[in-house]
Amino acid sequence: MDRVFIVSNLKSYKTESEAREWLESFKKIQQFQKGLGDKEIIVCPSFTTLFLFKAFIKENNLPVKIGAQNISPFDEGAYTGEVNAKQVRDFADYVLIGHSERRTNFGEKEDVLTKKVDLSLKYGLIPIFLIQDENTAVPKGVELIAYEPVFAIGSGNPDTPESANSVASFVKLKNKDYKILYGGSVTFDNVRAFTGKSEISGVLVGGASLNPDDFIQIIQNA
Numbered sequence: 001m002d003r004v005f006i007v008s009n010l011k012s013y014k015t016e017s018e019a020r021e022w023l024e025s026f027k028k029i030q031q032f033q034k035g036l037g038d039k040e041i042i043v044c045p046s047f048t049t050l051f052l053f054k055a056f057i058k059e060n061n062l063p064v065k066i067g068a069q070n071i072s073p074f075d076e077g078a079y080t081g082e083v084n085a086k087q088v089r090d091f092a093d094y095v096l097i098g099h100s101e102r103r104t105n106f107g108e109k110e111d112v113l114t115k116k117v118d119l120s121l122k123y124g125l126i127p128i129f130l131i132q133d134e135n136t137a138v139p140k141g142v143e144l145i146a147y148e149p150v151f152a153i154g155s156g157n158p159d160t161p162e163s164a165n166s167v168a169s170f171v172k173l174k175n176k177d178y179k180i181l182y183g184g185s186v187t188f189d190n191v192r193a194f195t196g197k198s199e200i201s202g203v204l205v206g207g208a209s210l211n212p213d214d215f216i217q218i219i220q221n222a
C-alpha cells in the first residue's frame with residue numbers, strides 16, 4: 001500500500017497552553033497506532049510551539065512527524081526576525097511552502113518560494129509545496145505537493161474528489177513521481193472520498209485539525 005499523508009496545518013492558532021491541551025487530547029492516537037498502517041501523520045504548528053511539540057511527541061512516543069509552516073528565504077545570518085531552515089530542522093522533518101495565505105498576505109512569489117525550497121532541501125527538510133491550480137509553477141527538487149484551490153480553503157466548500165483527482169493526474173504528467181495531496185475544507189466526513197482517489201496521496205487539513213478529536217477521526221477515516 002502507498003503511504004497516505006495526513007497533514008495538519010494549525011495556521012496562526014494555539015498559544016503554548018492551548019497547544020499543550022491539543023497534544024494531551026491528541027495523545028489518544030496511541031490507542032490506534034496499530035491500525036495506522038502506512039499513514040504518515042504530520043502536524044505543522046507555529047514556531048513558538050515547535051519545541052513543545054517535539055518534546056511531547058518524543059516523551060509519549062507518538063507516531064507523528066512535525067512540519068513547520070514557513071521558513072526564511074535566507075540562510076542563517078543577519079536577517080532579524082527570520083527563522084531559517086537550519087534552525088527549523090532541529091524540530092521538523094517537513095515544511096509547508098507556497099500556501100496561498102502566504103502568497104496573498106505576504107506577497108510570496110516564485111523566486112522567494114524557490115529560495116525556500118532550495119534551503120529546505122539543503123538542510124534536509126522535506127518541502128510540502130502548495131499549488132493553487134494545475135498551472136502553478138513547482139520548483140525543482142519538490143516531490144510532495146498539496147493542491148489547495150483558494151475557493152476551498154476555510155470555506156466549507158471543498159473541491160470535488162473527481163476534480164482534485166484530475167488536477168493531480170494533470171500535474172503528474174510533468175513528473176510521475178510527484179505525490180499529490182488535496183487540501184481545502186477536508187473533514188472527517190469527506191476525507192475518504194479524497195484519499196480513495198487513485199492520484200491523491202493524502203490530505204492537508206486546516207480548520208478541522210484545530211480540534212484534536214476531529215483530527216484523529218480524519219486520520220482514522222483517511
Ligand code: PGA
Nearest residue numbers: 153154184185205206207
Ligand atoms: P482548511 O485549510 O482545511 O481550513 O480549508 C486548509 C489549508 O489552508 O491548509
